[in-house]
Amino acid sequence: MEVSPLYQIKVKCTCCEQQFQTSKVRPSFKKSKGSDTDFCVHYKEMNPEYYVVRVCPFCGFSMTENFSDKMTPRQKSDYYDKLGSKWVSREFGGERDWATAMQSFKLALLCAQIKGERDRILAGLLHHIAWLYREKSDKEQELRFLQFALDAYVRVFQGEEENMNNARLMYLMGELNRRLKKYHEAVRWFGRVINDKKIMDAAMIRACREQWVQTREDMLADKLDLPEELQEEEKKKK
Numbered sequence: 654m655e656v657s658p659l660y661q662i663k664v665k666c667t668c669c670e671q672q673f674q675t676s677k678v679r680p681s682f683k684k685s686k687g688s689d690t691d692f693c694v695h696y697k698e699m700n701p702e703y704y705v706v707r708v709c710p711f712c713g714f715s716m717t718e719n720f721s722d723k724m725t726p727r728q729k730s731d732y733y734d735k736l737g738s739k740w741v742s743r744e745f746g747g748e749r750d751w752a753t754a755m756q757s758f759k760l761a762l763l764c765a766q767i768k769g770e771r772d773r774i775l776a777g778l779l780h781h782i783a784w785l786y787r788e789k790s791d792k793e794q795e796l797r798f799l800q801f802a803l804d805a806y807v808r809v810f811q812g813e814e815e816n817m818n819n820a821r822l823m824y825l826m827g828e829l830n831r832r833l834k835k836y837h838e839a840v841r842w843f844g845r846v847i848n849d850k851k852i853m854d855a856a857m858i859r860a861c862r863e864q865w866v867q868t869r870e871d872m873l874a875d876k877l878d879l880p881e882e883l884q885e886e887e888k889k890k891k
């Protein structure tokens with residue numbers, strides 16, 4: 654008998670508190686074929702990321718498992734005013750294609766903004782939307798959302814929110830800057846991870862070294878003057 658790659662779970666809507674079903678990809682069908690330097694994973698067949706957002710069929714409120722499960726009466730009425738009252742019941746519980754996945758992420762983004770979710774959550778959603786555009790090779794939209802994600806990561810860093818590994822966050826800010834061709838900013842973040850003696854995360858230090866070299870190559874390819882830190886490297890090599 655063939656096993657379906659999807660299985661259903663029951664979740665409770667944070668907004669209307671009704672139960673509904675949403676799909677997830679079975680672990681045996683999550684086959685990675687590689688990942689990008691900003692942690693975007695590419696999958697062979699089923700993309701489990703398509704199923705991250707849970708869309709309530711009753712009120713439309715869309716969330717991920719990382720959303721806080723509390724919502725004040727004020728936030729709920731805000732949601733109904735801005736989105737919920739216009740919601741036409743749609744089913745997101747079954748198999749999703751790219752377009753449905755994108756819709757679910759954009760709904761979750763709106764809901765997170767209305768609900769005032771933490772910047773960490775917003776950054777993750779924005780970054781995922783950029784990855785979906787990458788999958789479709791829509792460079793312009795990808796970069797637009799990478800910039801939004803970067804802005805949100807910077808806010809996370811400034812707010813020093815809870816337990817996100819700082820070296821990883823700094824690496825990500827460097828890497829998104831590099832992808833946005835903001836090379837000086839990129840080098841600044843990579844350098845901070847490499848030079849900060851308090852940082853012990855060996856994997857992130859190595860990643861920052863690699864992307865620091867990559868940034869240098871990007872700048873040379875774009876025929877830009879190298880900042881001082883990168884010139885040093887140039888001299889040493891000669």
Ligand SMILES: [Zn+2]
Nearest residue numbers: 666669709712
């Ligand atoms: Zn609901």
